[in-house]
Every structure is written in C-alpha cells, then in structure tokens.
C-alpha cells in the first residue's frame with residue numbers, strides 16, 4: 001500500500017537516466033543491425049566501433065543509475081494492480097537492470113576474446129577482460145545475440161504495459177516517468 005513517505009513521481013534524475021538509456025538502447029539495435037547487413041569493411045567497422053562506445057556508455061550509466069536507485073526508491077505501483085501484474089512489472093524491471101549490465105559485459109568480453117580493442121569514442125581504450133580464445137568468442141557472441149532478443153522482447157512488453165496503463169487503466173504510471181508533466185498526489 002502507498003504510504004505518506006513514498007514519492008509520487010520518478011525524480012528528474014531517474015527520468016533522465018531512463019530516457020537517455022532507452023534512447024541509447026534503440027541506437028544500439030539500429031547500429032548493430034545496420035552493421036550486420038554490411039560486408040566486412042571500413043563502414044561496418046566504424047558502425048561497430050560506435051556500437052561499442054555507446055554500449056560502454058550504457059554500462060557506465062547503468063552503474064550510476066543502479067546506485068541512484070538504491071538510494072532513491074521508486075514511487076509505489078498504483079493500488080488497483082493485481083499481484084500478477086505487480087510481479088510482472090518487478091520482474092521486467094529486474095530483467096532490464098540485469099541486461100543493462102549483461103549486454104555491455106558480453107560485448108566487451110567478446111571483443112577481448114578476439115583481441116579487438118574497445119575504444120571509447122577514440123578518447124581511451126578499455127583493457128581486455130579475458131584472453132584471446134576462439135571458443136570463448138563463439139560462446140560470448142551467441143550469448144550477446146540471444147540476450148539482445150530477450151532485451152527486445154522485454155522492451156516490447158514494457159512499452160505495451162506503459163501504454164496499457166496510460167490508455168486503458170488511465171493511471172499515472174506513464175506520466176510520472178515523463179519530464180515536464182505533473183502527477184496528482186495520492187490520498
């Protein structure tokens with residue numbers, strides 16, 4: 001049940017983390033899928049280099065976001081939700097946090113296994129996480145691919161849920177995550 005001390009909305013910083021990371025995730029899929037269709041060459045390597053830089057940015061932001069989340073609990077879910085819906089919402093959010101770490105880490109380890117350096121926008125180079133190994137590369141590449149499908153499925157579920165809350169349940173779940181909006185105080 002909501003209590004008096006629980007916040008009504010996500011804070012501005014929580015909203016900023018959410019929308020910047022969401023935009024980066026969409027960019028990651030666009031870059032990877034475009035690169036996937038290209039023959040090996042400079043254009044493909046440039047897109048993958050950008051994919052790696054944005055991916056490492058997601059990792060850094062995910063660390064900061066999780067630290068912020070521990071110190072700032074999110075608003076309570078609306079009282080009308082069934083236990084199944086609550087559990088599904090929580091499971092989705094936990095799965096997102098796991099994937100926000102697992103995607104960059106498998107990508108970083110995959111590149112390390114090939115001994116391809118991971119640069120951050122040409123400013124510096126991340127150290128290799130593991131030694132060179134073709135077997136590890138193959139395993140990490142398929143893990144990165146499968147996890148990306150899991151992430152995509154959860155994003156689709158998450159967006160449908162957000163739209164259902166807004167247009168069907170007509171509660172404030174979407175609005176409280178949107179900047180430049182206001183939420184009614186709950187009794």
Ligand code: HEM
Nearest residue numbers: 028029032036052055056058103104107108111118145148
């Ligand atoms: C949130 C972060 C990330 C997301 C959502 C993501 C997503 C993806 C997706 C969707 C693909 C295409 C998979 C396919 O072919 O079906 C891909 C490929 C790839 N990713 Fe990531 N990725 C992320 C982070 C990283 C990082 C940090 C690195 C490396 C440092 C990386 C390296 C790669 C590479 C090298 C490929 C191409 C693999 C190949 O087909 O040879 N990714 N990624």
Ligand code: HEM
Nearest residue numbers: 018021022025026069074093096097155159162173174177
């Ligand atoms: C594309 C990548 C996305 C990722 C990785 C993502 C991730 C997350 C995570 C982890 C949370 C939980 C926040 C917390 O309590 O700490 C969350 C909440 C939320 N997201 Fe997303 N999200 C994405 C896209 C979207 C989109 C496109 C929408 C809108 C259509 C959306 C709407 C929401 C809403 C309304 C909440 C608040 C849910 C609540 O109050 O319990 N998200 N998101």
